[in-house]
Amino acid sequence: MPGSEFRAAVRQTDKGSVVQLLGTVNRDAKEGMESAYEDAKIFSGEILLDFSGVDYINSTGIAVIVGVLAMARAEEREVGAFGLTDHYKEVFEITRLADFMHIYEDASAGS
């Protein structure tokens, strides 16, 4: 299948944690994304999703992100994102994901 397999890695930062996302975000990313969220929430502060290593997001991937965002909201955790291409920033605007998570311009948000 075209596209690269989804992977996620979590690191702690001064402001919270960063979940580095790699590959394709579609329905197959659900388990990895939720597992990464569980790892990241150990650390206090905002959980930032780093999309700079993501090559493709489709509607099933949007659903996965919405699912994680729903988990975070239920647990009153802040979630942000950076590293999105202009196209996916627009997709986040259109889907109104951007209304519920901070979209940062660059990686400095995660430092």
Added chain:
Amino acid sequence: MVQLTRRSKKSDETAEAGIAPSVSPTRALDPVEIPPGDTLETLLLSVGGPVEVSSIEVDSPTISRLKEEGIELVVPLIGQGELLGALYLGQRLSDQPYSTDDRRLLGNLASQVAPAMKVAQLVREQQAEAKERERIEQELQVAALIQQTLLPKELPSIPGWNVDAFYRPARAVGGDFYDFINLGGDRLGVVIGDVTDKGVPAALVMATCRSMLRAVALRHDSPSAVLAEVNENLVPEIPPAMFVTCLYAIIDTNAGKVVFANAGHNLPYVRTSDGVLELRATGMPLGLMPGMPYEERTYSMQNGDLMVLTSDGITEAHNPKGEMYGFSRLMGRVAKKTKAEDVCGFLVSDLEGWTGPGSEQEDDITLVVVRRTSSAAGSAEAFHQGGQGESVLTSFTLASVEGNERVAIDRVAEVVGTFGLDSARFEKLKTAVGETVMNAIEHGNDNDPSLDVGVEVVADERRVAVRVSDLGGDKVIPETTTPDIEAKLAGEQTPRGWGLFLIEQMVDEVNRTRINGSNVVELVMNREGES
């Protein structure tokens, strides 16, 4: 004079081993056989040792013959309670009668010889059986060679159609065959047949029948006329008690029309969106009687229809309980829409599950599967009839396999990239194409890899359009609604349901229509919309 008479194991075969001149014979003696059940046999088995012929009071043709020949003493050779042979001794050279010592000596000799004869007999029988097995094996190899040489080397490759076949001979090679005949134009001849009997005779009749069918098929447009002429030609040629069942169909690959006639073969099944149909047409097997008529019927295959032709090696296979696989089970399996593209593989695997592991295949197994995959690309092309000045940038089909939406994106991007949409709108079109193709794969074609998704990219001075078609039959694409993200985040709704919304948001225009059982979605980007 001594004669050794050897008897074979089988009671109806009495053989003579010739003269064993351990004592110089004064004259040769023609073999004197002891027929099964002869009084002498009973007597010798009863006595178990040398018997003086002159003292035998009962009579039988053999005993009379021995007396005529001047045989004085008969020494039975007995092994495991069976009379293996006998030594016939004439008068002693000294003219003296046989003494008690002579008889004892001969009795001992016989008891030594009999086991050796038994072993020799078994060895001879085993050698004969091995030779027979080798002969049968060679015959089977010849039969298999004839069949495999004559079966098609490759499958027809026809746009919008998928043809597959499976053939596996039984050990005793039956007379199954199938064939594809290119009739020119958009016409394909499809044959499946089965010769009664097995081995070389069946293979030779199969070869003859196949050649006749090929020759006659090129002269007639009508399957019933073809079968009738082949029958006339075959009747004088075919050995007695042999015949051939055969189904012959001519498929118009452009219109999807199938005209067929059947000479007593298994009925073909067609899986449609409404269920499985039997294609019935009556006719006697080929080679039985001259002057036979063959009914001719027609069926129109729709996009996605699947026709399965089989031999009785499938329906008449038995499970360990002795139950036949049968037509109803086959029909049920044909109805089953599998995720696998390999219908032949699915049916064979189901059959193997039925017969059980390690069971020997009873008869040849032959399957031909013809599927009208699509005019999916054709439907997309038909969407926009009035496209004055419209150029087709590309047109292709993809199997309904998850991930092929990325292939579609790449192939559309290749041609649209050269057409000059700005990068933001180009990315939007790519996302819309990916979502639309994914919907066609998942929802339209139910992830059935054998069903194609058609993609066509056209452009004119005003716009670029991508048309995506599935084979969803009666499925209706739902209306697009705006997802309620608050409800989704609150867990009140599923997080899914973004596809149609994204598509609508990504392009300038989305048009939907249904053509020939296909849902066609047209994604339009206006060129004046370029920034």
